[in-house]
Amino acid sequence: MKVTVEEDKCCAAGTCVMIAPEVFDQREEDGIVILLEAAPSEDQHEAVRECVNVCPAGAIHVSEDA
């Protein structure tokens, strides 16, 4: 799985950080997403898929076959 984020779409809600804190964080100054792990381990995949679905800005994408 390969994860990408679009910083200019991110609305800094932090939803992804609450669901998958090992994969995502937020910048201190403006709350924009920080991708900690672009190729997360398998035990994180389901949480990352949930992040893609619930991100309130549609700013997270995954490529499953990467």
Add this chain to the structure above:
Amino acid sequence: MSIPADVLVVGASAAGLSTAEALRRKGFQGDVTVLGAESHQPYDRPPLSKQVLSGVWEPGRAFLREPAALSSLDAEFVLGDAAVSLDAEARTVHTASGRVLRADAIVVATGLRPRTFAGQEDLAGVHVLRTLDDASALRTELLTASRVVVVGDGVLGTEIAATARTMGLPVTLAGPQPAPLESQFGPMVAQRLAALHTDRGVDLRLGGAVTGLGERNGHVTGVHLATGEVLPADLVVVAFGSAPATDWLTGSGLKVDNGVVCDSSCRAADGIYAVGDVARWHHAGLGTLLRLENRTNATEQALHVAAAILGESPPYTPVPYFWTDQFDVKIQVYGVLSADAEVTVVEGDMDQGRFVALYRRNGTTTGVLGWRMPKQTRLRRQEVVDAFQKSRNRV
């Protein structure tokens, strides 16, 4: 309860799309159909009043998913065709073009319709902002407008005023509250928001009722206030609230009362569910019916509706969340604020333009508001969880 063979989602915006995605993620293999009144693929609404209206984004940038992600969902999207009636007993939906769609489970996700002045649709120069097409039409006229009045002192009205002002237009904001969003934010923070708008050149004409629109030769000329004053304008944006889009449910057999009334797991009747802005469900943590008009509710509730369709019945007890972007300020709210709450700044400094405030009523923290401090605000979310999830029945 048996698992349905097929699911029809009526509404192709964030809530409808998320319901379809959540069904697939949970392993549902039956047919999924998503019916949308608009011809666009699912798009995001929060950017409409900001990035799309200002032109920073092309309209297509608001689409929620890339084409590959949509096709891998293996759902049939029937777009540009509005639902016109539902038979809840027969689980059948009729559409404007004459289609008849039936499914074992139907999800109502038709969202909101903006409130308007009587007759405003016949008047040139008057706009609402709900859809992508609304945003494009409003942007086109903003580019040539000379004086804008925004009617509405809530989230949408203040965002549109900020965007139009950023585009360099003279903007007046009118509405009944003493300061923008005061009924939610309370006077202290609402005054801070008023100051932000005034500093950036928005002319605030608040604290009095707006009675109607002025007109000459079919074109709007201004906005009438209860004081008798007229605010001249060649472009007026009406943003004073919305109503659930439930007119098509007349005669459906569903209970409709300020939204589709649902139980604690968002079920409206056997095999019928509601999600997003249109759903008024029993919040088991608060012990009351609740309807939320915000973006994160659309997706969060969708997960619960998908679970309910698949035979789980998790009570949906969210902590409400919304945000608004105005000029360079992001305001975020967890929980529920109220004008009479005791407000305490716990991080940052209001005068410095970055702060987090807790809202307390009767000794309980019911809300957190952050002003340009997103991460710090989220880290305070836990302080309001107890007020919403005392039943502790979360999935």
